[in-house]
Every structure is written in structure tokens, then in C-alpha cells.
Amino acid sequence: MATEANARSAVVTRKPRRRASFRRRETLAFYGFVSPWLLGFIFLGLLPIIAGFLISLSNFNGLNLRGYTVGGVHYRGAHYIGFGKYVRAIHDPYFWHSLETTGKIALIVIPLGIVVQIALALLLNSGVKMLGFWRTMFFLPFVIPVVAKAFMWKAITDQDGGLLNRIIGFAGGSRHIDWLNGHPTSLLIMFLVWGGAGLGMLIFLAGMKSIPEELYEAARIDGAGRIRSFRSITLPLLTPVLMFQVVTGMIVVSSMFQEPLLLSPNMQAGLGTYVPTGTHVFNIEALQQIMVTGDWGYGAAEIWLFVPILLLITAIIFFSGKLWVYSGSEQYK
Amino acid sequence: MSAAAAGRRRRARRRRRRTPAWWLGNLLLYVTVVGLAVIFVGPVVWGFLGSLRPISSGIGGPIIEHPLQWHNYARAWHYPDVNFPHYLKNTVFLTALATIPIVLTSALAGFGFARHRARGRNQLFLLMIATTFIPFAVTFLMTYFLFLQIHLINTYWPWLLWGLSGNAGMIFLFRQFYMNFPSELDDAASIDGCGRLRTFIQVYLPNSTSILAVAAVIMGVGWWGDYIWAQLLLNDTQTTLAPKLASGYSLNPGGQSIASIPLTLAGAMLYTIPPLVFFFLMQKKLARGIVTTGVKG
DSSP states (O other), X not given: OHHHHHHHXXXXXXXXXXXHHHHHHHHHHHHHHHXXXXXXXXXXXXXXXXXXXXXXXXXXXXXXXXXXXXXXXXXXXXXXXTTHHHHHHHTOHHHHHHHHHHXXXXXXXXXXXXXXXXXXXXXXXXXXXXXXHHHHHXXXXXXXXXXXXXXXXXXXXXXXXXXXXXXXXXXXXXSOOOHHHHOXXXXXHHHHHHHHHHHHHHHHHHHHHTSOHHXXXXXXXXXXXXXHHXXXXXXXXXXXXXXXXXXXXXXXXXXXXXXXXXXXXXXXXXXXXXOOGGGOOHHHHHHXXXXXXXXXXXXXXXXXXXXXHXXXXXXXXXXXXXXXXXXXXXXXX | OOHHHHHHHHHHHHHHHOSHHHHHHHHHHHHHHHHHHXXXXXXXXXXXXXXXXXXXXXXXXXXXXXXXXXXXXXXXXXXXXXXXXXXXXXXHHHHHHHHHHXXXXXXXXXXXXXXXXXXXXXXXXXXXXXXXTSOHHHHHHHHHHHHXXXXXXXXXXXXXXXXXXXXXXXXXXXXXXXXXXXXXXXXXXXXXXXOHHHHIIIIIGGGGHHHHHHHHHHHHHHHHHOOHHHXXXXXXXXXXXXXXXXXXXXXXXXXXXXXXXXXXXXXXHXXXXXXXXXXXXXHHHHHHHHHHHOOOO
């Protein structure tokens, strides 16, 4: 009896069980394949974020993680001090100034960069000959290491005989503009737009190539000129790419550490280098609070004030997409 | 639309438009393209011209300053204060240590997301996309803190760890690419008794060289140029060319520092050559990879 029941149940459950084990193996394979990334995210992404939050509530200064005794006097190690560092940051004009600088740079670099990228993509999409050659030229800055790019731009904007000053002098302006000290924001903006144009151009170009030719043909038959076609076909169908580029631009500008440092007038001091106020962006403020002043708690608190602001702006941009990103037809999404 | 029809139409359009206005429009187009290309390559050319000036001079002189100091490159290579070959070796090693695993683990994870049904997959995918929005500032300094605590400062372990944990953007790229793979490939492989990992290695990887090239160039160029991590994590002998060159070639080592602009530019040019060569070698595959992926919002 028992064996018969077993046999019957075995017969009945055999198929589902095999399917289940197939599903389980697939699940196992999936988690196996993504685990390197997942573990990396937990240990190199999540853990630092949590550590940063804990540090922002402490008086950690880089050296006092554990208590120590000097000359018979015992000093207590880093401990919880509440939200004092946050209060200090809110009342710190340098902190707000660095946020303002970051915002100003983002407000200029992102739109200007996108206009340049679309213009380049349009030029290359207009049936120009030697497409590959021009594409390579515009993409070139992407390949050059940032340190080398910074030196090239320092040579371009050199006060005594830089190319930019020669051109301005030739056009009748002053030949001796001190870009590094006097106009660091303009320099950084030129640098970022120049360096980021190539990749953005490729992304817009790919977007333009995916717009069906028939739409332009129909527009032409209806008597639309080039400008009208661009405004009524290209631009609306590119809005998803546009959104992608705006958000990417936000991430790029808010992740900027190297460029302001490397474009500062004198790089001898490494991470402690003096960065002019015009390019003293938030990241540099937090970096130098931690690396130069040694006030880890304060730097971490600044970061934790910056993050919600940044996420809020990103979210607003993202949800504003409902108003301007074209999603009329699944086909062109 | 067939290629022949497209060609016929293009020819027809060309016949139709060979008017003075067409010539003028074309002229304007090429003038703009050439002008922009000059602006984009300008800084590189200017840097190159600067690297050929006498070592103690500035950028001042005539645009092309004769005699051209070609031996500035040999000097930049042999300069005792910088030891270019040593740091070049470090840079090559660290770039490979991070880039090769990043490309492979990202491809593997992309394959996982594209080709496996599992509970929690979509949530994990959303999480992965969300991680790209985490500002670098939040993780950057605190990762340094963590490495400090587990004594990985002044070692190359961080680069290997970053390499092994892949890159969210690249995983997304691979996932999009593998989603469009014909699923018959999997079935055929599994009928032939291929396990999943073997399917990935023997079927997917060989068929994705173009997208592998895209990932290798983006990640490789990024790690080659990295300044901030090398500066933060490595000591003076272990570091890469980026921090070493960033402080410039000093004409007066040890004393009052006087940077030599031409020597520094020559060093920067030498530092630029390897990624440039890598890019040109990969270019054919790269163009194909970018077209086939097609970024879609």
C-alpha cells in the first residue's frame, strides 16, 4: 500500500518537480551570474553609504576611531554627537556657496552641452562625406586622459601666449586674460562641453538613425522644409534621448572631482590643491573638509545634506518628463 | 527598403538638387564641419606644438617655434624625477587589473538579467539602474574610509575588487544587447548538453565582440585616465602616471619648483598615446557596437 501510494505520488509529482527544479536551477544560475555585481554593490556601495551616515553623526576626525592615551591622559574615541555637524553645515556660507557654484555650472554645462551634441549629431546625420573621420575627430577628447586634457587646456588658456588669448587679441581684445585665476568657471565650462560632446553626439546620432525615414518623406510631401522637419519630427522623437542626456549630465556634473582640481592654477598640492572659488564645487568642498581639515564628521554631514537635494532635483526632472518626453507610440520609445 | 531603392532615391535627389543653392548649402555644411573639427582637435594640436618648444620657455613664442625640440619626448621619457617607464608599467597593470574583470563580470551579469527568469530579477534590475543615480560623492570618500579600515591602502586590491564587481552602466549595455539575441541559440546549446555558464562562454561571448569592444574602450579609457583614486589610495612608488604627471615636470627638482610647460606637455602626449592606439584599433568594432545597441531612453 505504502509503496503503491509512494509510486503514485511519484508519478503525479514527477513532472512538476522536474519543472520546479528547472526553475530553481535557473534562479540559481541567475543569482550566480549577478552575484559579483550584487556583492560589489553591497560592500563597495551600500556599506560606504551607511558608514558615511554613521560618521556624519560622530566626531570622527580620521585618527580617533578608537580611544587612545597620550601622556597618561585618556582620550575618548569617536562617538555619537547627534546632528551637530548638520546644524553647522546649514549655517556655513562656504557650504552653500559650493552648492551654488555646482548649480550654476550644471545650469550652463548641461543645456550648452546638449545643444552642441545635437548640433554635431545633426551635422553628421546630414549626409556629410567621410562620416567616420569627422565622428572620430569629435569623439577624440573622450579618449584622452583627463590629466593630459587639463594640461592641453592650460596651454590653450595660458596667460602669456595661449591660443585663446592670441585669438582674442587678434580680434581686438585683451591679449593677457588670466583664465586660470580670473575666469576659472568659463575655463571649466569650456573644458566640460568640449570633453563631453563626443559621447553625447554618438548617443543623439544613434537616436536620429532610429527615426524612420518614411516620416521625413511624408513631411517632405506635405511641404515641410528642413527646419520644420527638425522641429516636428526629429526633436519630439529625440525627447527620450534628451531626457537620458539631461539625467546623465546631472550625474556627471555632480560626480566631478578631478576636473576642478586639475584645472586649478597650481597642482603641486595634490588633493589639497587650492581651487578658485569659481570652480570650488560641492565635491571639492567635502573632499577638502575630509582630506585637508580632517573633519570627517563634517564632510560626511555635508554630503548627506547634498544627496537629498540632488535626488530631489533628479526626481523633479524625471517626473517632468510626463510633460515633454514623447511616448505616443511604443514603436519609437 | 532595399539598398538599391535607397541608392536610386539618393541619386534622384542628388540630380534634383544640383543647383547653386545646393552648392552653397553644401559649402556651408563642410565649412561648419571642418571648423568644428578644428575646434575639437585644436587643444590637442596646440598641446603638441607646445611640447616641441625649448624646455624652459613658455607657450609665448611663434606658433611653430624652430628648431622643433623633438628630443623633449626622449627627455620626458628619461627624466629622472618622474621615471616615466616605471609609472607607465603601473598604469598598464592597474588598467588591465580593473578593466578585464569589469568587462567580463558585466557581460555575465547582463547575460543573467537578459536570459534568466528568477524571482526578484526585475527588482534587482531596478535596484541596479537606481545605483547609477547614487552621487559619486556619497560613496567616494567613504569607500576610502573602508579601505583604510581593512588595510587595502597602498595595495592594488581595490582595483581588482572594482573590476570583479562590474559596472551598472555596462551591465545595462550588455543586457540590452543580449535581449536581442535569438533565443534559439540557448535552446540549441542546451540540447547539445551545454550548461548555462558554458553557453555564455562558448556561444554568447564569441558573438558579442562588438559590444565587448565598446565596454572595453569605455572602461579601459576611464581607468587609464583615473586620477583621483590613484592619488587617494596609492603611495608615490605604486601610483600611476596620472598623479605623477599632474604635478608636472619640475625643472629644478628638490628646490623651488619651476614647472616646464613643454616637458609636461610632452609627458602628457606620451601618456595619451596608448589609449589613442587602443581606440583606433577598436574603432571598426566600436562603430558597429554603438549602432547595434542604440541607446533608447
